[in-house]
Amino acid sequence: MxxxxxxxxxxxxxxxxxxxxxxxxxxxxxxxxxxxxxxxxxxxxxxxxxxxxxxxxxxxxxxxxxxxxxxxxxxxxxxxxxxxxxxxxxxxxxxxxxxxxxxxxxxxxxxxxxGLPLWKLLGGNANQIVSDVTLGIESPEKAAQDAKKWVAQGFTELKLKVGVDDASDLATVKAVREAVGPDIDLRLDANQAWTAKHTIHMMAQFGDLVSAVEQPLPADDTRDLALVRANIDQQLMVDESVHSAKDALKIVADGGADLINIKLQKSSGLWGAEQINAIAESAGVNTMLGCMLETKVGLTAAAHFVAAHKNVHFADLDGFLTFKAPAWLHGGFENDGGVFTLSDEPGLGMTIDL
Ligand SMILES: [Mg+2]
Missing domain, CATH: 3.30.390.10 (Enolase-like, N-terminal domain)
Known part of the structure; x- marks a missing residue:
């Protein structure tokens, strides 16, 4: 061909x-x-x-x-x-x-x-994954209301964006936890907004309200990751600090992460994602597949990768939920709350009218 x-x-x-x-x-x-x-x-x-x-x-x-x-x-x-x-x-x-x-x-x-769906081609044996849904930075009231709405739709994992205002972040997390109860997994993403000292300070205050924090430090501040990881009770995930297999190797060798957020747009696609996931798995580090503001085309590729790999513990593939559904795009996966079921059609399993 x-x-x-x-x-x-x-x-x-x-x-x-x-x-x-x-x-x-x-x-x-x-x-x-x-x-x-x-x-x-x-x-x-x-x-x-x-x-x-x-x-x-x-x-x-x-x-x-x-x-x-x-x-x-x-x-x-x-x-x-x-x-x-x-x-x-x-x-x-x-x-x-x-x-x-x-x-x-x-x-x-x-x-x-x-003649195979990607989840099978990549070595998987199941076509279902669980994705979280991400809440942007909102007032505590709005965040709690949104969180309740997603949980009512069947989502069991929520990711909250933080990093603009400490008092508001704390109030939002408390309000969301109160709104959704104890059984929903809450993770934070600070998108490089904090220093090491500030991360340790903030995570002590969040305590057991949340299970993980993603990319609290600037992308190029990988030196302090191990220090942060040793001084917080929650899991430390890196995102913007890891684009390639080489980035991943350095961070896991330094003990700088519990989790790595792989995004196909950072890793040059599924080929690079395989390499990052293999390095992470060898070091005992689990991964998550995340997304940019992508349509279901990119998200479906990532969902196939999640379905195919046991080391990928989390999926943050919710971009399509915030979009008005494009008329030119069909198939890929169906979702029932956070449970995504991939198509058995070959490849991505999508029909795209372009
Ligand atoms: Mg992130």
Whole structure:
């Protein structure tokens, strides 16, 4: 099989309500849907969905990178995934979101050629996963109300964004815990907002209200991770500090994390995710699959990865819940609250009208 054409479609998706995290508020997002056509008549889809503050890439830069890769990769075998990554990496450093778009579309093609859903192709034996849902930074009252709504819909794990105002963060977590009761797992994500000292101080105050904190320190402050981990009772997860297998290796070797948040947009897709997860698993560190503000195309690829790997303990693949459902996108997975059931159709198991 040979790639005959790579096209990119810039799609705007509206959020159902504004979403606030420590460094910005979002109302709509643009994302790039990648379509790879082949001489076998099979078509694969992927998604490139960058967040500037995380990968230093924008939809504009990734559009340029994807146009470049389109010229570079026409004529290549889409099933030779390692060879494709080698080609892309030798030609252009970085641009992990564009590479993820290509990677996901090629895995979609690989599944379609094999007649297998990705969760099976990647070695899994079950098609269900459990995802959390993330609450943006809101007033304690609004957060408690939203948390109750999600729990009533069947979610059992909630992730709360924090890091703007300490008093408000504490009040919000207390209000949410009170609203949802003792059995719902609450995790925090501070998105690089705190110092080591401040993290230790804050986590002592949160106590057993929460089970984990994600990326409290700036992405490049990996030196203090082990210190923080030794001085908090909750689990420490890293996100923005880990983009590649090399990042993961350094952090687990230093004892700097209990959990790693893998995102396909950071890891150049499923190929890089496999490497990070393998390093984490070897070090006894579990992983989570997280997401950017992606549509179900990127989320479905990540959900297949979760279903296929026992070391992936958590999923934070809720992006689609905050979007108005795009009319051009069908299939992937169905969700009943936090339980996502993947399709048995080959590849991603999606139909995309683009
Ligand atoms: Mg995060």
């Amino acid at each position: 040979k790639i005959t054409k790579i096209e990119t479609f810039r799609q705007q998706v509206e959020l159902t309500e504004p979403f606030k995290i420590s460094f910005r508020t979002i109302t709509a997002v643009d994302t790039l849907i990648v379509k790879i056509s082949t001489d076998a008549g099979l078509v694969g889809f992927g998604e490139a969905s960058p967040i500037e503050q995380v990968t230093a890439e924008s939809v504009d830069t990734e559009q340029v990178a994807l146009d470049f890769f389109a010229d570079l990769l026409v004529g290549s075998d889409p099933c030779a995934i390692e060879a494709l990554h080698t080609k892309m990496d030798s030609a252009l450093a970085g641009h992990t979101a564009a590479k993820a778009g290509i990677d996901i579309a090629c895995f979609d093609l690989l599944g379609k050629q094999a």
